[in-house]
Amino acid sequence: MRKPEVRERILEFIRHSFDDRGYAPTVRDILKGCNLSSTSVVQHHLNTLEKEGRIHRDPQVVRSIQLMKKDVVEVPLLGAIAAGKPIPVPSSDTWTTPPEETLKLTTDMVGNKSNIYALKVKGTSMVDALIDDGDTVVMEAVPTAEDGQMVAVWLKDEQEVTLKKIYREPGRIRLQPANKQMKPIYVKPQNIEVQGKVVAVLRRLSR
Amino acid sequence: MRKPEVRERILEFIRHSFDDRGYAPTVRDILKGCNLSSTSVVQHHLNTLEKEGRIHRDPQVVRSIQLMKKDVVEVPLLGAIAAGKPIPVPSSDTWTTPPEETLKLTTDMVGNKSNIYALKVKGTSMVDALIDDGDTVVMEAVPTAEDGQMVAVWLKDEQEVTLKKIYREPGRIRLQPANKQMKPIYVKPQNIEVQGKVVAVLRRLSR
């Protein structure tokens, strides 16, 4: 008899335990909380959940259950972005690991992406993308993007980075500001280089 | 002999335990990790830390140490804001507690405020505040605000809510859009009501 519902209830109970009390439940907590009848039953389901990769436990360590779905993601704050400067993404080989500044975000905001980093926006050159001086943009490092996505593009001729929505058109590329009242600009495909995809924009006020 | 340094080291060790392993250390973990000599010493310092309000422990519960400085804050997502509608802030007495939608944020983003809630922005009527359709604004429920802060104001005559920077001037109030290219509007003090202070603006792209 397959009983996946029981394990869902157990997972739910574990989540509640973290939310309500701040730490993981014991086997016997789960026993009572889920109306089960024996610690062996709980052990069995926990072993299964661990095989499925949905939780992790350190053997012999009490209250060591960890949910594999992470809640908070720490992204590196790599530097500043400003029109006229390339984005300072470190190449993999020049990966200096100084006391990096990091920003803690939640998966509610960035999902479960990897290759995520954040940049501070300097100057008001992105207002047409509804991005203000001092805002933080969260980027995903991808070399290409789909139509309609907001990307950071390096304009080779102009020697300038800008954030725009990208649309491929026959023979040219349309870069559309997020602000609908503003006109798009058109560039030759050879003139641009996608530096990354904008995943989120954050603005903190009243500091 | 005052020994606050030891307790700082203990706190640091607890933080590391959470970061590295995902759960709190035991008294004996701290003993080894901080090169102390007896469980009683650890108990003593933990009791002091708890009296100081820097940690919390549930008696008899193993690995129940919780750091009081929270990392992630759960804010209620109360509804939508749109020009022409008052903000749906529930009054304290009408505090229905239905299965509220919540948004997990980090203190990196909102600080350690209380009375925080989030609203989804509907429509493009706030573009002059650099806020787009679909953005999320994080608000702090305050009845008043200082000059220069971005606030949600209810314009009684116009029957409309808008987000602007507020400046008190002799005999009138200036409401300045965040977008510097746009003109401010002026209103009579009796015509406005501050609904809350904007703490942060969030925009998720490429969902």
Add this chain to the structure above:
DNA sequence: TGTTCTATAGAACATTCGTTAAATATAAAT
């Protein structure tokens, strides 16, 4: 029908771990 896999039950064992007590030491305060 027999085999196998999964779920459940009850009991007991072995550690881990919070807690306490009593004695000593050390520094600060009076």
Add this chain to the structure above:
DNA sequence: ATTTATATTTAACGAATGTTCTATAGAACA
């Protein structure tokens, strides 16, 4: 010098908790 508050040491108790062993039962399957 005496008192008082804080810090350390040693040892041990007992509760909390992970783990294991054995037995049973139902379902799927050949």
